[in-house]
Amino acid sequence: MNAGDDEVVAAARAGDESAFAALTERHRDELRVHCYRMLGSFDDAEDLVQETFLRAWKNLASFQGRSTIRAWLYRIATNACLDVLEDGSRRVLPHHLTGPTDPSVGLPPRTDIAWLQPFPDRLIGTEGRWEPAAPSEAEPDAVVVARETIELAFLAAIQHLPPRQRAVLILRDVLGWPAKQTAALLEGSVASVNSALQRARSTLRDHLPERRLEWAPSAKPTEQERSVLRRYMDAVERADLAAVAELLAEDVRTTMPPYPMWFQGRGAVVAALTASWDAGAPGYVGRFQMVPTQANRQPAAAVYVQRPGDHEYAAFGIAVLQIENDHIVEITAFHDLDLFAAFDLPTALPAADR
Template sequence: MGEPGAEDGARIAAARAGDEAAFTEFVERYRRELQVHCYRMLGSFDESEDLVQETFLRAWHKRESFQGRSTFRAWLYRIATNACLDFLDRNPRQPLPLDAARAVERDPTSPAEISWLQPYPDRLLEPDAAAVRKETIELAFLVAIQHLAPRQRAVLILRDVLGWSAKETAAQLDMSVAAVKSALQRARPILRTHLPRQRLEWPSAAASASASTAQERALLQRFMAAHERVDPAAFAELLGADVRLTMPPLPFRFLGREAVAAFAVHAFGPDSPLHRGQWRSVPVRANLGPAVAGYCRLPGDTVHRARVLNVLRIEDGRIAEITAFEPRVFRAFGLPPTLG
């Protein structure tokens, strides 16, 4: 981590002296990567926004404590990490298995439900930034990392995602180097246990960012067409054999092509209020992957209203996972609540 240049040093000095404008201008350059860091720690887009604001507020109040022994960026990461750990101390939560009575199909090898999970809009990512170069921003990774204890999670993110040394990580977390190494050794096997098959090796951010291949785009078009035609049979043709559908924060999970296809028949069949609805789809990108915002106009209504944001994971030309989010996440993607 290099030291700031003379111009940055002057801004830091001004900020330490109480120049709020200089402070704001300087910290804002780190907003996006700090939000991604908080998002990995918490799994929630809304909470990551709040924690970045908390980080900047703490940094302002502690500005005189910055002595230049580390970079200003590293100092902000330390504050952000501790803000997240404090939040998790105040709001302890653990991934919990679905209640047997409410689960559509149970699979002991499948990750537990993460009810607080939210998608991250690609439009807010900086693909070339160090914060996303290691790529670990997919929802599958976010789900897996939530199984780690908060401090283990922080160690794994700083070491394996951001690439910081054990010494730098220890300084960030007020831990010994030995404790950091021990925490990482415990965290990695847990993470591997909860990652989906074929996701033990993660592609680079550049590969993920450019993964919108012709095949993926064609599959996305077929997905949207099936949705707009309310065609469960066409939808089922797109699914992989081991496809998984989840709906955070709702405690429902559908595992396997047959179960997911049966849900589609139920959701859009003659007995569903959505059966006679007219659908429109808007393609977006979330967590460095394809996503579709679904709007529906019911009989008697004059507009299409936001219904669902489906984030897709595609493997071998088929849909391997669908994570369906409620319309309240549309705001983060710059999507309107209705379409004419």
């Protein structure tokens, strides 16, 4: 603990809520990301941080100071997440459920599925303040994990892990906890933790994209990526299909949860856009305006649409891009209007701003 924390703990134990807040609030950002990694849901992560603080307040008398407040809160948060995961549910994206969709077939949204959610970069916290140090070169699998600790592909991949393996992988390879400390948190043996970690790494390799070794470590989008994003936004706002097509990789994949359809390949994506961007077609969506943002340490844009007869651009979704070699290889557009508040974005834009 920091110098003076023991006095603050004593005050908190005596019922001083402001003292308790002083102990816990400094860890809110990192605990939110930890719960998000465990659950794949921004909404659930917010709830689980509150549940963590509630459990900590109720059990403050059990804190004996043998670990840091931070480690104690991670123990509580991890166990709270494991409680949520007891039913075996996992967060998914449309391509986890079925094969690519025919662009001519429209499907209604599915509200009975727990979809993966994005995480706004503005809530990740001060870069470098609590993100783990680089893993040992002797553990190449851990190096892969360190590169992808917040990207959507990594979040989607760890959804395939059983809850306990997921917890071990995050604690050991992402947060850099020693095996002994991880075993203590999970009330298991070092041997069981090491075994779970090896199984988790093996499963992760099967579900991460083949290009994963080419990815850079988690960081803010590069200027090159931001340039591609700007060109993409401009092309979409002008409804310029040819310009959009030039930016797409040949094997690009696009999804838009909670809509279950998804498209694979430049041709299929352009065909789908052609149908929805044609003002004379029955499926015409409207005109778009986009605002740059960042999610999961990836380039992203908030999408707004002005439908025929509307006088403003209404919130439509948060599009997260994966960019490689100046081309977009994946677009995940989350059609979830509640996310706009999390990204500190308005739910409408005046048409005059276009």
